Amino acid sequence: xxxxxxxxxxxxxxxxxxxxxxxMLLVMPVVQTILLSFAANYEVxxxxxxxxxxxxxxxxxxxxxxxxxxGYFKVYNTVFSSKIADADLARDRTDLILEIPPHFExxxxxxxxxxxxxxxxxxxxxxxxxxxxxxxxxxxxxxxxEATTAAVNRPPAAIQVEYSNWYNPLLDYKTFMVPGILGEIxxxxxxxxxxxxxxxxxxxxxxxxxxxxxxxxxQFILGKLMPFWMISLVMMTVGLxxxxxxxxxxxxxxxxxxxxxxxxxxxxxxGIGFLISNFAxxxxxxxxxxWFFLLIFILMCGLFTPVDSMPEWAQRLNMxxxxxxxxxxxRLVLLKxxxxxxxxxxxxxxxxxxxxxxxxxxxxxxxxx
Amino acid sequence: MDYxxxxxxxxxxxxxxxxxxxxxxxxxxxxxxxxxxxxxxGKTTALKMLTGLLKPSSGQAWVAGIDVTxxxxxxxxxIGYMSQKFSLYEDLTVRENIRLYGGIYGLKRTDIKSKxxxxxxxxxxxxxxxxxxxxxxxxxxxxxxFSVALLHEPRIVFLDEPTSGVDPLTRRQFxxxxxxxxxxxxxxxVTTHYMDEAEYCNRVSIMVDGKIEALDTPRNMxxxxxxxxxxxxxxxxxxxx
Numbered sequence: 210x211x212x213x214x215x216x217x218x219x220x221x222x223x224x225x226x227x228x229x230x231x232x233m234l235l236v237m238p239v240v241q242t243i244l245l246s247f248a249a250n251y252e253v254x255x256x257x258x259x260x261x262x263x264x265x266x267x268x269x270x271x272x273x274x275x276x277x278x279x280g281y282f283k284v285y286n287t288v289f290s291s292k293i294a295d296a297d298l299a300r301d302r303t304d305l306i307l308e309i310p311p312h313f314e315x316x317x318x319x320x321x322x323x324x325x326x327x328x329x330x331x332x333x334x335x336x337x338x339x340x341x342x343x344x345x346x347x348x349x350x351x352x353x354x355e356a357t358t359a360a361v362n363r364p365p366a367a368i369q370v371e372y373s374n375w376y377n378p379l380l381d382y383k384t385f386m387v388p389g390i391l392g393e394i395x396x397x398x399x400x401x402x403x404x405x406x407x408x409x410x411x412x413x414x415x416x417x418x419x420x421x422x423x424x425x426x427x428q429f430i431l432g433k434l435m436p437f438w439m440i441s442l443v444m445m446t447v448g449l450x451x452x453x454x455x456x457x458x459x460x461x462x463x464x465x466x467x468x469x470x471x472x473x474x475x476x477x478x479x480g481i482g483f484l485i486s487n488f489a490x491x492x493x494x495x496x497x498x499x500w501f502f503l504l505i506f507i508l509m510c511g512l513f514t515p516v517d518s519m520p521e522w523a524q525r526l527n528m529x530x531x532x533x534x535x536x537x538x539x540r541l542v543l544l545k546x547x548x549x550x551x552x553x554x555x556x557x558x559x560x561x562x563x564x565x566x567x568x569x570x571x572x573x574x575x576x577x578x
Numbered sequence: 579m580d581y582x583x584x585x586x587x588x589x590x591x592x593x594x595x596x597x598x599x600x601x602x603x604x605x606x607x608x609x610x611x612x613x614x615x616x617x618x619x620g621k622t623t624a625l626k627m628l629t630g631l632l633k634p635s636s637g638q639a640w641v642a643g644i645d646v647t648x649x650x651x652x653x654x655x656x657i658g659y660m661s662q663k664f665s666l667y668e669d670l671t672v673r674e675n676i677r678l679y680g681g682i683y684g685l686k687r688t689d690i691k692s693k694x695x696x697x698x699x700x701x702x703x704x705x706x707x708x709x710x711x712x713x714x715x716x717x718x719x720x721x722x723x724f725s726v727a728l729l730h731e732p733r734i735v736f737l738d739e740p741t742s743g744v745d746p747l748t749r750r751q752f753x754x755x756x757x758x759x760x761x762x763x764x765x766x767x768v769t770t771h772y773m774d775e776a777e778y779c780n781r782v783s784i785m786v787d788g789k790i791e792a793l794d795t796p797r798n799m800x801x802x803x804x805x806x807x808x809x810x811x812x813x814x815x816x817x818x819x
Contacts (some may be wrong), residue, residue: 215681226669418665421629422682423654
């Protein structure tokens with residue numbers, strides 16, 4: 210164990226001496242948490258709306274005004290020909306078209322029903338889906354409002370749905386993104402650092418001097434992993450502070466549980482980094498291999514696409530995605546206030562994962578080639 | 579007699595290429611054994627097999643009486659090794675490098691301290707003790723690397739081209755260090771391609787294309803090849819091959 214401490218001391222000396230390392234460890238979590246949480250979210254705002262108003266009645270104008278006041282849409286222009294509106298959509302000037310037919314008001318007042326058409330540019334299917342969703346909500350709310358004020362004797366729609374969003378009542382996407390992004394950043398940085406650090410020793414040749422010593426494989430690996438293990442805790446602290454200071458994300462669960470979990474999760478990513486380094490001959494190879502896995506891990510971890518909506522084979526494949534467990538854990542504990550009893554299955558899965566990956570790393574590490 | 583190093587048809591092949599071709603030799607304890615040969619003759623590969631860094635393809639080798647092919651980790655406790663490529667940490671100071679390797683070899687904290695002091699004094703590196711190794715001239719780095727290889731008092735030390743690229747004066751000083759170690763009973767196996775250095779060895783072997791073509795004392799070798807110096811011996815041998 211004393212040998213390991215000498216190795217840990219050496220790693221820390223090198224890390225703190227590296228002018229690039231410390232800023233990266235501290236600045237990266239801060240910048241990514243802030244930047245990604247603001248920019249990369251599911252919210253769609255400022256959709257550009259083209260209006261074709263064939264009716265030009267007080268009611269049609271009111272409907273258009275409701276769109277403008279919603280905050281989701283900006284009325285780009287109001288035209289009287291579908292052709293012009295279609296051209297604007299084609300040129301990407303508008304995201305969707307609201308077409309109000311002639312006699313819209315008359316039909317509504319006389320027959321109690323009116324029709325409008327909404328056409329969306331669906332190249333970005335997610336955005337189009339959301340845009341149409343928002344638009345239909347606005348139209349529905351508008352018609353209900355009209356029905357109750359204009360015709361008191363008419364019965365309101367029979368079934369009304371009342372929404373309430375639990376655990377994130379204001380539907381604040383930042384609350385949802387920050388815990389996930391923290392998981393993603395920590396995974397990314399420590400996996401890369403471990404892989405590159407070891408391959409660098411191989412490239413420079415210093416590993417050869419270590420390999421002629423009686424140092425044991427587990428000592429070497431522990432000496433390499435422990436510094437980054439501790440660093441993962443520092444990064445977690447920095448990230449959580451930013452989340453709290455900048456975004457006021459709720460922290461309903463026990464923070465000790467978060468740190469304890471980080472201590473179990475970090476070795477998964479460290480072990481993967483180590484495993485990669487065992488098979489890579491150069492830092493470049495290690496980088497590409499690590500990137501290959503991390504890209505899949507990150508895109509499938511549930512941060513950008515809900516895991517539940519992936520095809521079943523993908524969900525099964527995702528069982529080997531450590532980042533998925535971390536993101537899931539962070540959201541459950543921070544936003545939902547989950548306790549250890551609630552997340553123990555996740556906890557033990559990750560613990561087992563770490564054991565397997567590091568076991569493989571020790572097994573495949575060769576002091577003698 | 580127990581040999582410090584003994585090999586029997588030690589061979590290493592990489593695919594179709596035979597880097598070391600069935601070499602057999604013995605080195606007596608306390609001997610300075612020169613391992614000569616052109617670049618690519620297989621010296622480094624042979625040394626890496628003897629230090630347990632490389633797995634032999636066939637043949638056997640014993641270092642300090644232990645079978646390296648079977649128990650490489652047991653050998654490592656008893657040997658020192660200085661690689662051809664400088665392999666101490668450039669981003670650590672002289673003192674930190676010594677402390678690290680002292681710690682790895684399990685030296686006591688107080689021993690590490692006292693050894694550091696005597697080492698720095700011997701190498702006249704005291705003013706640079708807390709400087710990063712990256713700033714040291716090559717000759718000093720090599721002396722430091724050799725001293726670190728001796729830190730845990732191994733009985734056998736392998737030096738792979740310790741003086742390549744070093745100026746003549748520093749080379750001379752380096753050989754003083756080698757002699758000093760030999761005086762304390764340490765066995766030294768040194769590879770080099772400087773033929774004048776061969777004269778400093780008790781016995782030398784000359785490797786050509788993976789095979790040991792000649793093995794004797796420098797004096798006998800010169801006599802056998804009717805040469806005035808080792809350089810001539812080497813050229814005559816190389817021409818035969």
